[in-house]
Amino acid sequence: MFIPGKIIAIFTFPGIIVHEFAHMIFCKIRKVAVFEVCYFQFDNPQGFVKHERTDNFTTTFLISMGPFLVNTLLCLLICIPAYLPVKFFEIDHLFSYFLVWLGVSIGMHAIPSDEDATNIFEQAKVSVKHFNILAIVSFPIIGLIYLFNALRMIWADLFYGIIIGLGIPSLLFG
């Protein structure tokens, strides 16, 4: 089933806001100047962060991968309390379903975009010449990000959100 990105964006808007917030917060942590942020819009891209260029690979890596850490963590923290009533005790409660929607929406936008991956890739090519370990490790990660984004066509983002939001709690609580 094909649903335009704009429709998905509307239903999962908290994930986009958190994704851009994660980029922004890692800019602040790494003391990189941020000039402009769009947290949500209907046009493509649905959000962006314009920040100062940096030659530090770790900084670029953290800023680009920020959403992976922040969105995944928030998805898990929001979904864990809802898991027991919904799946373990099978109690229907609106608030629990709201938590699942919010958590999975945020989890769906955890994977860095192709632009984020390209940012890492461009700098990794330079840093790898200086035998930067993180740069070496980042190549397979970049590959996985491109692959994942291609698979968004078949709902890879939704599956990721569900695996984090419901799969991990099911491992914790059985």
Next chain:
Amino acid sequence: MRYKKCEICGKRAEQNKMVIVENTLYCIECFEKEFEEKELLNGKKVIRELDPTVCSNCNHDNGGEELPKLSIYPICLECKKVIDKQVFPDWVKAFIAGTIAIIIIGFIWNLRFFKAYEHIHTANTNYVNGNYENASRLMSLAVIEVPEVEDIKAMAGFFKGIDLLVKDSCTEALFLFEKYKQAIPADVNLKSFIIQARAGSFFDKKNYKGFLDASNQYLALDSTQAQSWAGVASAYSCLYAETKNEEYKTQTYTCLAKAMSLDSTSKQMKEYMNLIEYRIYSKQIIRREQFKKQFPTGWSKI
């Protein structure tokens, strides 16, 4: 605004309009003249000079005083305010605060489910380890946390039933098993517990024919256990004590022999057989606890 001296022509120029190429300071005119061909800059380190007293966003001149910096860029307070607002607007602050609040509320709101889960988990461990009293108590605590879940109520009833069964309160145990039998999962083998409770309940009511019938049903479920044969032997011994019919005595010894062939060493089995032998000899039907109290070191014919 600050001025610096060009290291090429020696003229004073605005610092913001100067460039450092490989540690040499150029004014903009000298820079453009020297590097007219852009290729000349290849491989060279080029840095634009930044006047710390001029805002790099709005060009506001702060006189002699240095401005705060955004990364390396001097920024006036007005611009900093605007950029901060744009970069982290109030509605995003509210959204993030709201999300954190929802996480906290989510955990508090659903705390009872975590508690119930913990109680159920520990109750099951206690049940597996044979600590039925604790298992029953913990499962009842889980029911208090999630009273709306019927399955948990049924499991609490079942654990309570098992606890009563091992304490020989068979009639009460049977009542609980019957009450919740629809909701108890199939894998707990409720049928055998119901038969045991029924046997005990018949014994309590001195209905020894019913006791024999239930004991035979239990034997039919599992004839590989000494306990099953001893149960039937016990029922026959009660009938013998009641009726003095020798046939029942013969049946008692037949079943006892079968039980002995399966287990003649365990303490529990030895005690049980001793009780049956006493019953045959004395034609008195007393409960196990009473027997233990009366003959703490066991009974013998002398």
